[in-house]
Amino acid sequence: MPADLNAFHTFLKPSEILSLSDVQLADQRRRFTAAPDMVLQPHSVESVQKIMRHCFEQKIPVTPQGGNTGLCGAAVAQGGVLLNLSRLNRIREVNLADNSITVEAGCILQHVQEAADRADRLFPLSLASEGSCQIGGNIACNAGGLNVLRYGSMRDLVLGLETVFPDGTLVSHLHPLHKNTTGYDLRHLFIGSEGTLGVITAATLKLFAKPQTTATAWVGVDSIDDAVSLLTDVQTHFAERLCSFELISRFALSLSSGFLQAQQPTDAEWHILLELTDSLPDSGLHDALAEFLFEHGRENCILAQSEQERQTLWALRENISAAQRDLGTSIKHDIAVPIGEVAGFVHHCAADLVQQFPDIKIVCFGHLGDGSLHYNTFLPNIVSNEVYAYEDAVNQTVYRQVLNHHGTIAAEHGIGMIKKHWLNAVRHPAELSLMRAVKAHLDPHNIMNPGKLLPDSE
Incomplete structure (x- = not known):
């Protein structure tokens, strides 16, 4: 690759060619470490074009990278060029x-x-x-x-x-x-x-x-079915003003409240953090939400009375990921099922996992309003990346239940390297054939992020 490095020096600025020590090569979870032959950081779109022309002609693999916050290994380069786009930031x-x-x-x-x-x-x-x-x-x-x-x-x-x-x-x-x-x-x-x-x-x-009015409530519910019923009622009553509807398990809340040393807002098996917003000033929105919850028998709840209280409630939701680190390395699942199927998935999946791993810990939380969940599993006494030896067994159970409940194995984080072999289970062969045809047409030399997203051809 030295000849290619010399070629890049002919049309790139010295500051656009980085040494490997200048960038973070490990991924967000330190599960994978990139091993590129070189790291390029173009300062302009024109530089990107020149890089791609050379890589296309020489058949050099290119892995685009943004903030390196991904969780599926999609931005991890194995050879070729790691193309860091951080300087294209206007x-x-x-x-x-x-x-x-x-x-x-x-x-x-x-x-x-x-x-x-x-x-x-x-x-x-x-x-x-x-x-x-x-x-x-x-x-x-x-x-x-x-x-x-x-x-x-x-x-x-x-x-x-x-x-x-x-x-x-x-x-x-x-x-x-x-x-x-x-x-x-x-x-x-x-x-x-x-x-x-x-x-x-x-x-x-x-x-x-911009929202001019916000009303935020934390509601304890007995079950996920109860939470779905609340979601339906809120949508019927408040329509598009419902902005967020977050589901949090008792265990997830206990981790987060302990991490923040904060009091738990309600005592319940499941919790909902919901927020209404209005683009117009509406001094009655808070009272309307309080009245709605009271009329629907939702007395196990609190409403934020100030921006500080609102931020405190959101901190409990947003710090779940940080709080669970004390449990060790998790096998994460970023899944979605139809909203009406969430309760069934959570019940059946937990039962299956406990049968295989009796002491497994499950941290379940996510965006019930769109049916997507963060479903993180922790095996007892394994706090390091050694837990990944059990990943296939755990995934087989979780993804089988996802598919049984008409869901998807990737709702937000993508496919990357770690889920690509599951695409055959969630996409029709005709869809995969079309994806490969599009890829082959646009990228005939397979230089763009090879080994990611699409399953390996048999």
Whole structure:
């Protein structure tokens, strides 16, 4: 690879060529360590094009990388070029007429939120990693987060994309068109593609009116079925003002409250954190929520009386992941099932797992409003990455129950390396054939993030 390094020096700035010691090669969970031949950090879209042209001609693998916050190994390079996009981080335009913002792929999500806020608008994608994850990665794995119930996932928030194809061709559709029916919509190929089709360099994203009123409640419920009943009632009564509806198990809450040394808001088997927002000032929204909960017999609840109390409630939800680290390394599952199937999945899956691993600990929480769950399992007395020796056995049980309940094995985090062999179980052969055909057409040399997303051909 020295000859290729010399070639890159002819058309890249010295600062665009990094040494391996300049970047974090381990993934977010330190499960995988990248082993690229070189790390490139382009400062412009033109540099991305030049890199891709050379890699295409020389058949050099390219692994795009954003904030390196992924959990499935999608941004881990094994040889070739690790293409770090962190320097493509400009906010190009805020367009209030079209309620849109155009940003480069390396923009940190929090910075996009702040730019929208300065324009008196809201960019609603909200994730635990928003202080470090980047827009390109959010698009590449179709991120969801806390506000999917009202605003949708990343697929719903992208108006246009700028992408560099594997051969260096630039295709840019960044104008904020709200309607366009001129054939196949290519942006949806790249949203969720995990860097396997090309390099996302910029995107035009939807903005919304900032909430002027917020009402937040924590409700204890007896069961998940009870929680689903509450969800249905809240949606019927408050319609689109329901923004978040989070499910938290008793065990998950106990971990988080202990971690924060905070009092648990309610005593129940399951807990719901729900939030209503309104884009107009509505001084009666808080009282309307309180009255609704009382009339529906939801007395095991508290309502946030101030912004500080609201933040305290959300801290209990957002610190579950940090709190569970004391249990050791987990086998994580980022799954979704139809909302009406959540209770059945949780019951049957737990019973199956306990039968195989009697002392297993399950931390279950997530976005009940859209049916997606974080279902994390911990095996007793194994606190290190040695737990992954049991991963296939645990996954066989969890994913079998996911499929039995008409769900998906990946709701937010993507497929990467660790789930690709499961795609044959969740996608029809005709779908996989089409995916491979698209990949082969756009990337005939298979240089884009090889070994990720698509299962290996038999």
